[in-house]
Amino acid sequence: MAKVALLIGVSEYQELNPLPSAVRDVAALKVVLAQEAIGGFDHVKTLENPELTQLQDAVYELFEQCSKEDLVLLYFSGHGVKDQSLELFLTTPQTRKNDRGLIVPHTAVSARYLQNRITTSRCQRTVVILDCCYSGAFAKGMTAKDEGKVNVLEQLGGKGRAILTSSTAVQSSFQQDERSLSLYTHYLVEGIKTGAADLDGDGQISADELHQYTHQKVTEESPAMTPEFYPVKEGHRIFVAKAPQDEPLLLYRKEVQRLVAEQDDAIAFLTGEFDPWDRALLDDCMQKWQIPAEAAQQIEQEITEPLRQRYQKLKEYETLYQKAVQHCWPISERIARRLQELQRAWGLRDEDIAPIEARLCPASVAEVPTPAPELSPATSETPDAPVVHSSVKTVDYQTLKALLEQQQWKAANQETFRLMLAATERQAQGWLDFDAIKRLPKAVLRTIDELWTVASQGRFGFSAQKKIWQRLDRGDQRETEKMLGVEVGWRKGGRWTFEIIDDLNAPEGHLPFWGDWGKSPAMPWLGKGISAVLFSQIEICSVPSNSLSSVSSTSQTLADKLAQVELNSAKGADYSKLRDLLKEQAWEDADQETLRLMVEVGALDYKNYLNVEDIKNFPCEDLRSIRAIQRKKKPKLKEEKGEFQQTTFRDPANGGYLVLKGS
Structure with a gap:
């Protein structure tokens, strides 16, 4: 059994935007895969900015020469583009698009070609890693890796296969100026190199563990970016690399990860400092495992870096939003549009920025300079109604x-x-x-x-x-x-x-x-x-x-309203006592009387309660009488333990509600 890998990076393009990190991605991944104690790959071939035929030949040889038991890994970092039918293409320096912005097919390698080579191969364990995107977002300091959306699983799926992608719909697989590798490959390499991607601690890093680790780290830093994983057959359990067990640095890394995951608000992300309690625990671990202070600091910085990056983006967004509010309120459409563009470029979701905007929104329009609107007042018809306030919009309430x-x-x-x-x-x-x-x-x-x-x-x-x-x-x-x-x-x-x-x-x-x-x-x-x-x-x-005085006057005429209620019963029941109790606002006694009447009318004296079938068969005429009395003044019944409980039944005739006790 052999482990072989082909790593392809395309940074230079004649017509597409350059991607400086792509060739560096390849070099960094090669280092960890080639190390016997980590990747253990027997052969790692790299292609930097290959010609079209060179790339096709390398892919052909990779899958043609492998055997059934081999593990084959294909990695690509560069632009991913699509044609009109949404088929994925991997680009080369000569790749170009036509006037409609669609790929010229013969200038790139199609997913169909990859599918054919993988399918006809004897190898039954294949890992495909694509650090490329299918929709584009361009902003200062970032370059995205193309636009659109493709069905990766449909085009590259097959027996014993694992497909890892940096993103499916590009809010962005992008590079940032301050990082030498792409965001996705940076954490891919980190997970393998440090052994941190060995999530179950069995000494092996499987394809699904590598994805889970990378996904977590990427989304911590850029929440809108969504790495995806497409396992086929047993593809999720293909072992990509080895991880040391009980190695002090790895143990310390996992302890730091645990603390960050449990309570990330305990860390001041701009400085990377932990709170006193976590700091004391980590210091104890350093001493127990004999971790040098410099190594511990590097591990802590690596783990908190994505959170620190996100925090800095949020702080920058907060500063810009505050300036926008101070400039004019409501915020102009032009500034709002720019803020939305920055939000997308920085990978921030609506729920990330909602608390910031809620906190900075003026408590009243008068707090910030804004032109006085022309008011369109609307007034209520009665003096007892609430005030209908003037509004910038003409609204009929x-x-x-x-x-x-x-x-x-x-x-x-x-x-x-x-x-x-x-x-x-x-x-x-x-x-x-x-x-x-x-x-x-x-x-x-x-x-x-x-x-x-x-x-x-x-x-x-x-x-x-x-x-x-x-x-x-x-x-x-x-x-x-x-x-x-x-x-x-x-x-x-x-x-x-x-x-x-x-x-x-x-x-x-x-x-x-x-x-x-x-x-x-x-x-x-x-x-x-x-x-x-x-x-x-x-x-x-x-x-x-x-309005409260209106409610009070209503209660003063309660007796008159109750006296006007026409009481009818299909069973000859007398509702006068219930009416008198409601006049006196003796709610608990009225509740008991209601139950007594229901039992009497339903001829249920032998059990003194009602079930669902009893309610279904209850005379509607009697339900209407009880409902008519109770609707004149409905109490707010308490539900605390030790006080009387309530059960609500719907009147099938009129759609009203009847409050009963003891059902």
């Missing part, structure tokens, strides 16, 4: 107000979404993104929030949600959002749910539900930190006093 007064919560939720789209002029798109939330006029948010707050007596609305969010917040935006989801009924069994409870007895803060307002496939809202952006725009409001 009357439909929302009417729906909330009628307690049509689900319909009001949809109307709220429609108003948000109108206020941000995104009716055509039909969904909101992070930028749209940041552009929402505060007057619009404040009016919508007050309408919900008043209608629900403080139970629903953005203010109710923000209070819960502030109580739960421990600094991790995404975790806080998950806890918020559990508390308001949006998250069950560890998953987000899009079911809306159309009732005032829904959990506090349940509405308005904004989890499905981001309809873009690239914008998963819940669990991604959108709450930090939304709540930064919200000023908590309380139920206005004029």
Whole structure:
């Protein structure tokens, strides 16, 4: 059995952008593969900037001369391009594109050629590593490795094969000026050279372990870059290299990795310093394993480097965003576009920058210089309604107000979404993104929030949600959002749910539900930190006093309203006692009387409780009578242990709700 490798690097191009690191990638990988104690490869051939026929001949010989038991590794660093049918091509210095930007096929090596050579080979253990991309993003200090998207597994898959790629859709397999190797190959080599990619500690680095290690390190530094792994048959268990076991430097490296993974906020990434507790533990390990201070420092720096790089990008983005806010608010479209371009170039996701933007958004428009808008005031029809604030946008709140007064919560939720789209002029798109939330006029948010707050007596609305969010917040935006989801009924069994409870007895803060307002496939809202952006725009409001007086006057006429209720029973039940108890607001006794009536009407005295079948067979006429009485004044029932519990049944005739005890 032999281990052979062909490493190809193309840095120089006649028409495409140069990639200086590609030939250095090849040289660095050759060093670790050729070392007997690490890679143990019997033969490693390298090609730097090869001609087309030279590259094809080398690939042909690689697979033609191998035997069944050999391990063959093919590595390519350079531009990856595609043709009109999305077939992948590996480029050479002479590769060029036509006027439409598509590859001229005879100037590059197609994936089909590689597939044929691999398939006809006798070798049953093949590893293909492609450090090239299929979509392009060009920015200062970075050069991407092309554009498009290809199905790598379909084009290169086969028996006993492992395919590792630096990225599938290029947010970027790019080089940075300060690093000599490409980002992907840098961590590929590091994982093999140090043995850190031996994740299970068995002394062997398999293809899947190498991918897992490289993927983790790359995404720590550049989260938007997504290395991929395509194992075929037993390809994931092909052993690429060896790793020392119980070697002090490797043990120390794994201990540092463990501490960083457990609590990366314990490290000041700009300096690479650990907190006192981790530092004490690492010092003890240095002494126990006799690790020189210089070697320990190098290991710590290597492990924290990707996190430090990401931290520096975030700090730079924060500085630029703060300057943008100070320049003008709302941020102009031109500056917002530049910030988005920088975000993509630096590999930062929306959820990475959301907390920064939420923190730096002005608490009110008056805090930053901005031209005075022309206001389009809208007024409410009754003096008891909440104030409808002036808005930069002309927004008609009357439909929302009417729906909330009628307690049509689900319909009001949809109307709220429609108003948000109108206020941000995104009716055509039909969904909101992070930028749209940041552009929402505060007057619009404040009016919508007050309408919900008043209608629900403080139970629903953005203010109710923000209070819960502030109580739960421990600094991790995404975790806080998950806890918020559990508390308001949006998250069950560890998953987000899009079911809306159309009732005032829904959990506090349940509405308005904004989890499905981001309809873009690239914008998963819940669990991604959108709450930090939304709540930064919200000023908590309380139920206005004029609306409370309206509620008070309603309770004063409760007896009159109850007296007007027409009571009917299919079984001759007497509901007068229940009505009297509700007049007196004796809620617990009324709850007991309701259960007694249900048992009586259902002829269930022998068991004194109701099951689902009993409810199904219950006379609708009696349900309507009970519902009519209780809807005149519905109590907020306590649910603490030791106090009476509640069970809610839906009235099949009218769609209302009936609160019962003891079912």
